[in-house]
Structure formats: structure tokens, C-alpha cells
Amino acid sequence: MKHIMRTLIIALVAAIATPAMAGDGVSVGDTAPAFTLADSAGNQVSLSDFEGKIVVLEWLNPDCPFVQRHYKAGTMKNLAAQYAGEGLVWLTINSTNYMDVAANAKFKAENDLPYTILVDQSGKAGHLYGAKTTPHMYIIDGAGTVVYIGAIDDDPRGNKGEPTVNYVSVALDEVLAGKSVTTAETKPYGCSVKYKK
Amino acid sequence: MSLCRSILLTTMCILMALLVSPAVAQDETRVKARLVADTVAVESGSTVRLGVHFEIEDGWHIYWHNPGGAGLATDVQFELPDGFVAGPLQWPLPIAFIQSEGIPGYGYEDSVVLAAEITVPPDIVISDLGKVRAEVSWLACKGVCVLGSAEIEVSLAELDEDPVFRTWAGQLPVASGTENLPFTLAVTGGLSEGTITHWLRWSGEPGAVEWFPSPSEALEIGEVRIRTRGGLTKIDAEVKSRKGASGSTAELSSLCVVTTEDGERRGWELTAKLTND
Incomplete structure (x- = not known):
């Protein structure tokens, strides 16, 4: 009985997994696709509101231990603050199916976040960009082109010790210096984005 | 900052020590x-x-x-x-x-x-x-x-x-390069085509076939399609290199697993060249 179930599961995984992955998301060099989402205060926010600016997109799930580790360490908040003077826009997107405006507002308040959390319960923006993990990082340059996709750093387990490489910081420095991004794609790590079924 | 880190490290060490058990x-x-x-x-x-x-x-x-x-x-x-x-x-x-x-x-x-x-x-x-x-x-x-x-x-x-x-x-895969495999393997495509195809010719109908790409920092695997007709399995996988990521893009290692009708699972490691170099 168990092996029949196993065979059925194999067929089901093959049937479900493969078409959904087809051509999903954006690639480095693509024009960043437009989106409009409500923020944690209920305001509508569009990517086009930040035309001409460098934008970082960060996929968030407060229940994910990788996200919790980075928020305890202040990784995202410090990075956003570090580049705020350069006109950087930091947009955090939560595509977790069960986290509504109120849940995101609570997380923003608890962590005293200076940046916007966008609520994407339908997963539309997440699928548009092909976000797979929390965190999953994207950088859009001033011309609206995706210039970095991947992990926040090279320390998935959080036990590497110093020095770690923060890929987003390195890429931002290159973008601000007018250079092309050397490490433009890395393997993202973290929990899977908990998309709506 | 360094004081905080020291305290954190000490705390982690104590916690880890507590976790040690026989x-x-x-x-x-x-x-x-x-x-x-x-x-x-x-x-x-x-x-x-x-x-x-x-x-x-x-x-x-x-x-x-x-x-x-x-x-x-x-x-x-x-x-x-x-x-x-x-x-x-x-x-x-x-x-x-x-x-x-x-x-x-x-x-x-x-x-x-x-x-x-x-x-x-x-x-x-x-x-x-x-x-x-x-x-x-x-x-x-x-x-x-x-x-x-x-x-x-x-x-x-x-x-x-x-x-x-x-x-x-018996739960381990058979290593790549082993002789007397139950299939013959041919590989077409590669990085420049954006798709790599593994063709496995079995002596009979193999059962349910699965494919698992090995870990790679430098390669991103997209859509995977597996079709078996009779004794021929075709595994198409979208593949691209991650720009600037560390690691080799010359080869793709993977694992092919077959589950027979009686539930037995067997697996074989595969290695395929991704470039003509």
C-alpha cells in the first residue's frame, strides 16, 4: 500500500512541480516588472512610485527562522540605514498566504522598521519575481533593471563567523559606483515562500 | 559591538555545551x-x-x-x-x-x-x-x-x-561510471541551449522515474519534465548559470531514481557535460 502511495506521490509531484516552475520569475538584466501592493498601513504602493531610484526587494516571512536570525542581527535594517543616504528604497514584500495587513503592521512595529512592508497574500508579486525563499533578495537599479537576484549573504547556517560576504551590500556598492554587478546571481537560501495554494 | 558578539558567542557556547549528550x-x-x-x-x-x-x-x-x-x-x-x-x-x-x-x-x-x-x-x-x-x-x-x-x-x-x-x-545510489548499468545514457543540449536532456534507454519498462540535480551554487535548474515511453526515458531540465556565482558550470551531476511496481527504489548518479570545452 505504501509503495502505491509513493508512486502516486511521485506522479503528483511531477505533475504539480514542473509546470509551475516554467519560466517563473525575472532574470538579471530584465526590466523589473511593475506591481502595486498595499503596505502595512493599507496604502497602495507601486514600484513605479520609485522611478529613477535604486530599489531593494526583500522577501519576508516573520515565522521563518532564517528571517528571524537576520532580524535579530539587524542585517536588513542596518543595510537599509547604511544606504538610505544614497537614496536607496528598501521594500520588504511578505507573500506568506496567512499574513494580512495587521500581521505585517505588528511585525513592523515590533521591529521598529523604517521601511515599508508590502502585503502580498495572493502571492502575485512573489510569483511575478519568482521569489522562492525567505529571505530572497532583488536589486533594481535606477534604470529599472534587475541587477542582483539571490541570497542576502554567503552564510546560510549563520555559523560561518567573520568575515561573511553580504552579496546585497557588495552589489549596491558596485551599482552606486556605476559598475556592473560582479556577483549578480547567487543561490538563495531560507524557508520556502509560503504561497497561497 | 564586539562586546555584544563576545557575549553572544559565550551564550551560544554554553547552549551548545548543554546540548551535548551521549x-x-x-x-x-x-x-x-x-x-x-x-x-x-x-x-x-x-x-x-x-x-x-x-x-x-x-x-x-x-x-x-x-x-x-x-x-x-x-x-x-x-x-x-x-x-x-x-x-x-x-x-x-x-x-x-x-x-x-x-x-x-x-x-x-x-x-x-x-x-x-x-x-x-x-x-x-x-x-x-x-x-x-x-x-x-x-x-x-x-x-x-x-x-x-x-x-x-x-x-x-x-x-x-x-x-x-x-x-x-541498499539505499545509496550507484556511483557514476559504474559498469553494467541497467540503462544506456545519452545527453544532449547544455548551457548554450538552456536545456539539458538525459536520454535513458532501459532494457524494459523501468517504473516511475525521478530526477534530482546535485547541489550547485553556480547552476540554476528550472523546469524539469520527465517522460517515459516503453523503455525510453527523456529527462528535460532547464539549466542556466548564475552570473558571477562561485563554482563550476562545466558539468551537471544528478541522480536518477526508479521506483518499481513493488515499491523498490534504486538510484544511479549521472554526470553530464554542460559545455563543449
């Missing part, structure tokens, strides 16, 4: 990890298998060395007495599951043993043997995910032959 550990992930060996006695110049047996609570999974589109590979690091050498960790055949819509995952449910061959140096005095320790970390998920870690240890003089090793070798 041979078995469990945390809130409901994953139980214990050290296991395939022998009762370590002998000079011999090779023994030492592993970690994970017992995973129903409905939860931990990850293969390529976790798929998300997740984290389970990690086992052995700390051995001087002169002992651990080979690479050997990974039994994984299963595939859906982590979230469109995100495949590869890993283990129920239980698994991740083990390595340990080469024992010649001229050791058995009575002088100390303990072997394993630092283990894993991500366990069941809708939500929880990180787990443990340090587990056992005295080398007190090993016991664990019954999990009776069937363990």
Missing part, C-alpha cells in the same frame, strides 16, 4: 539524532561506517544535500581522534516533495542515516581511544520550518553494531 539528541523540531556505527569494535587499519540516524516525526521532513528550490541541506561534521580520516558524507536516495507552490524540495521523511566511511589509522591502542563527536544541524519543515542542531558523541570503545546499517547500503 549519542542522542532531540530538539523542538521533533527530529531525533543519534550516532550509529556498523561495527562493535574499532580495529587498527580498518574502515568503519559512522553515521547519524535521524528519526523524523510524522509529516516533517529534513533535506538532502540539494534541498531544492528552498530549504537547507542537513549537515554532519565529525570530530575524530588524531589520525582518523572521515570520507565524504554518503546520502541515501532522497524523496521529492512540494515545499510551496512551484517550489520543489528534496529530502527525507520518517528516518534516514547519513554516514561516512572512517579510516582507522594503523597501530592504534584501542584502550586509548577517545570519543567521536558529530556536530549536526538540520532544517525541519512541516508547513513551518524549524532549525535544529546538536552535538552528539559516543566512546569509540563502546560502539555497537546498529541494525540500521543492515539495509543502509
Whole structure:
């Protein structure tokens, strides 16, 4: 009985997994696709509101231990603050199916976040960009082109010790210096984005 | 900042020390990890298998060395007495599951043993043997995910032959390059085509075929399509290199797994060139 179930599961995984992955998301060099989402205060926010600016997109799930580790360490908040003077826009997107405006507002308040959390319960923006993990990082340059996709750093387990490489910081420095991004794609790590079924 | 880091490190050390326990550990992930060996006695110049047996609570999974589109590979690091050498960790055949819509995952449910061959140096005095320790970390998920870690240890003089090793070798894939395979392999496509196709010609109908790409920082695997008609299996996988990422893009290693009608699973490691260089 168990092996029949196993065979059925194999067929089901093959049937479900493969078409959904087809051509999903954006690639480095693509024009960043437009989106409009409500923020944690209920305001509508569009990517086009930040035309001409460098934008970082960060996929968030407060229940994910990788996200919790980075928020305890202040990784995202410090990075956003570090580049705020350069006109950087930091947009955090939560595509977790069960986290509504109120849940995101609570997380923003608890962590005293200076940046916007966008609520994407339908997963539309997440699928548009092909976000797979929390965190999953994207950088859009001033011309609206995706210039970095991947992990926040090279320390998935959080036990590497110093020095770690923060890929987003390195890429931002290159973008601000007018250079092309050397490490433009890395393997993202973290929990899977908990998309709506 | 450095003071905070010192305090944090000290706290972590204390917590890790508290987690050290003889041979078995469990945390809130409901994953139980214990050290296991395939022998009762370590002998000079011999090779023994030492592993970690994970017992995973129903409905939860931990990850293969390529976790798929998300997740984290389970990690086992052995700390051995001087002169002992651990080979690479050997990974039994994984299963595939859906982590979230469109995100495949590869890993283990129920239980698994991740083990390595340990080469024992010649001229050791058995009575002088100390303990072997394993630092283990894993991500366990069941809708939500929880990180787990443990340090587990056992005295080398007190090993016991664990019954999990009776069937363990049969759960490992057949190494790439082995002769007398039940299929012939041809590979077409590559990085420049954006798709790599493995063609497997079997002597008969193989059963349900699965394909698992090996871990790679430099390669991104997209859509995978597997079709078997009669004795021919075609595995199409979208593949591209990650711009600027570390690691080689010359080859793609993977695993083909067949489940027969009677539930038997067998797997073979495959290696394919991705470029003409």
C-alpha cells in the first residue's frame, strides 16, 4: 500500500512541480516588472512610485527562522540605514498566504522598521519575481533593471563567523559606483515562500 | 559591538555545551539524532561506517544535500581522534516533495542515516581511544520550518553494531561510471541551449522515474519534465548559470531514481557535460 502511495506521490509531484516552475520569475538584466501592493498601513504602493531610484526587494516571512536570525542581527535594517543616504528604497514584500495587513503592521512595529512592508497574500508579486525563499533578495537599479537576484549573504547556517560576504551590500556598492554587478546571481537560501495554494 | 558578539558567542557556547549528550539528541523540531556505527569494535587499519540516524516525526521532513528550490541541506561534521580520516558524507536516495507552490524540495521523511566511511589509522591502542563527536544541524519543515542542531558523541570503545546499517547500503545510489548499468545514457543540449536532456534507454519498462540535480551554487535548474515511453526515458531540465556565482558550470551531476511496481527504489548518479570545452 505504501509503495502505491509513493508512486502516486511521485506522479503528483511531477505533475504539480514542473509546470509551475516554467519560466517563473525575472532574470538579471530584465526590466523589473511593475506591481502595486498595499503596505502595512493599507496604502497602495507601486514600484513605479520609485522611478529613477535604486530599489531593494526583500522577501519576508516573520515565522521563518532564517528571517528571524537576520532580524535579530539587524542585517536588513542596518543595510537599509547604511544606504538610505544614497537614496536607496528598501521594500520588504511578505507573500506568506496567512499574513494580512495587521500581521505585517505588528511585525513592523515590533521591529521598529523604517521601511515599508508590502502585503502580498495572493502571492502575485512573489510569483511575478519568482521569489522562492525567505529571505530572497532583488536589486533594481535606477534604470529599472534587475541587477542582483539571490541570497542576502554567503552564510546560510549563520555559523560561518567573520568575515561573511553580504552579496546585497557588495552589489549596491558596485551599482552606486556605476559598475556592473560582479556577483549578480547567487543561490538563495531560507524557508520556502509560503504561497497561497 | 564586539562586546555584544563576545557575549553572544559565550551564550551560544554554553547552549551548545548543554546540548551535548551521549549519542542522542532531540530538539523542538521533533527530529531525533543519534550516532550509529556498523561495527562493535574499532580495529587498527580498518574502515568503519559512522553515521547519524535521524528519526523524523510524522509529516516533517529534513533535506538532502540539494534541498531544492528552498530549504537547507542537513549537515554532519565529525570530530575524530588524531589520525582518523572521515570520507565524504554518503546520502541515501532522497524523496521529492512540494515545499510551496512551484517550489520543489528534496529530502527525507520518517528516518534516514547519513554516514561516512572512517579510516582507522594503523597501530592504534584501542584502550586509548577517545570519543567521536558529530556536530549536526538540520532544517525541519512541516508547513513551518524549524532549525535544529546538536552535538552528539559516543566512546569509540563502546560502539555497537546498529541494525540500521543492515539495509543502509541498499539505499545509496550507484556511483557514476559504474559498469553494467541497467540503462544506456545519452545527453544532449547544455548551457548554450538552456536545456539539458538525459536520454535513458532501459532494457524494459523501468517504473516511475525521478530526477534530482546535485547541489550547485553556480547552476540554476528550472523546469524539469520527465517522460517515459516503453523503455525510453527523456529527462528535460532547464539549466542556466548564475552570473558571477562561485563554482563550476562545466558539468551537471544528478541522480536518477526508479521506483518499481513493488515499491523498490534504486538510484544511479549521472554526470553530464554542460559545455563543449
